[in-house]
Amino acid sequence: MTTREVQQLISGLETSDGAGVVLKRSLGTAQLDYLDPFLLLDEFGSEDGVDYIGGFPDHPHRGFETVTYMLDGIMRHEDNAGNGGSLLPGGVQWMTAGRGIVHSEMPEQKEGLMRGFQLWVNLPASKKMGEPRYQNFSPDEIPEVVSENGTKIRVIAGNYAGTSGAVEGIATAPTYFDVNLPAGTEFTHIIEKEQSAFLYVFEGDIAVGEASPKKVTTSTLAVLTEGENIRVVGGKKGGRFILVAGTPINEPVARHGPFVMNTREEISQAFKDYRAGQF
Numbered sequence: 001m002t003t004r005e006v007q008q009l010i011s012g013l014e015t016s017d018g019a020g021v022v023l024k025r026s027l028g029t030a031q032l033d034y035l036d037p038f039l040l041l042d043e044f045g046s047e048d049g050v051d052y053i054g055g056f057p058d059h060p061h062r063g064f065e066t067v068t069y070m071l072d073g074i075m076r077h078e079d080n081a082g083n084g085g086s087l088l089p090g091g092v093q094w095m096t097a098g099r100g101i102v103h104s105e106m107p108e109q110k111e112g113l114m115r116g117f118q119l120w121v122n123l124p125a126s127k128k129m130g131e132p133r134y135q136n137f138s139p140d141e142i143p144e145v146v147s148e149n150g151t152k153i154r155v156i157a158g159n160y161a162g163t164s165g166a167v168e169g170i171a172t173a174p175t176y177f178d179v180n181l182p183a184g185t186e187f188t189h190i191i192e193k194e195q196s197a198f199l200y201v202f203e204g205d206i207a208v209g210e211a212s213p214k215k216v217t218t219s220t221l222a223v224l225t226e227g228e229n230i231r232v233v234g235g236k237k238g239g240r241f242i243l244v245a246g247t248p249i250n251e252p253v254a255r256h257g258p259f260v261m262n263t264r265e266e267i268s269q270a271f272k273d274y275r276a277g278q279f
Helices: 264-275
Strands: 006-011 013-017 021-027 038-046 056-061 064-072 075-079 084-087 092-096 101-107 114-122 133-137 144-146 152-157 175-181 186-190 196-208 214-217 220-224 229-246 254-256 259-261
Touching: 006 021, 006 214, 021 220, 038 064, 038 196, 038 229, 064 075, 064 175, 114 229, 175 186, 175 196, 214 220, 214 229, 254 264, 259 264
Parallel strands: none
Antiparallel strands: 006 220, 013 021, 021 038, 038 114, 056 101, 064 092, 064 114, 075 084, 075 101, 092 133, 144 152, 152 175, 175 229, 186 229, 196 214, 196 220, 196 229, 254 259
């Protein structure tokens, strides 16, 4: 069985989005435009309310999926179809925008730590104009597996050691784990050979690979080579990371802001539909 090694290391780029929310972007930049089927990865995190209080006011999406994973803090989401709710620490929202939706994500706090991730996942052409839908999960609905060596794996999507993730029915058959790895301990997992995969470290550091292990430090994304297995070892103080994998769509990607389609003409039509109030 071939073990995946580190193909590329990318440090999170400090930027802002929404109404000035401070974040680190590691996927969806000049260094790594996208990793089929993944389009963007943002880590947001601050104890200063000024960095996040503006939130993400009403904005549209079409043609892909947004995944919000809260680590700390509370985020309120609402959309133009009347849906709404609060994402709590440890909670997940997997939103399939499909043909179009207008929504907002606003903090329900003015101070204190707010931390989490937003991942964008592409949709195949056959599903880009489907009906929007949500999969919302409270913290206690995300399965957690504790291995014999003390490693904790929160299974958001995919399957680990016979435990299926909370998220189901996604076209790209994704894996999304939150792995908390104690110092010096080992984590291994089998991933379908044809899938794209990456790790993002947000606490401590880890070593990834077997033939030539590479150190991956905090706020760094590691793109993995092809293979069937991954091997990770916790650093001196351990490490916590998300592991993400999915089946490539292998279709043309046309994107502009909040719209991701297959052609420029479809992007133009998305803008026309949005301005006409058809989302």
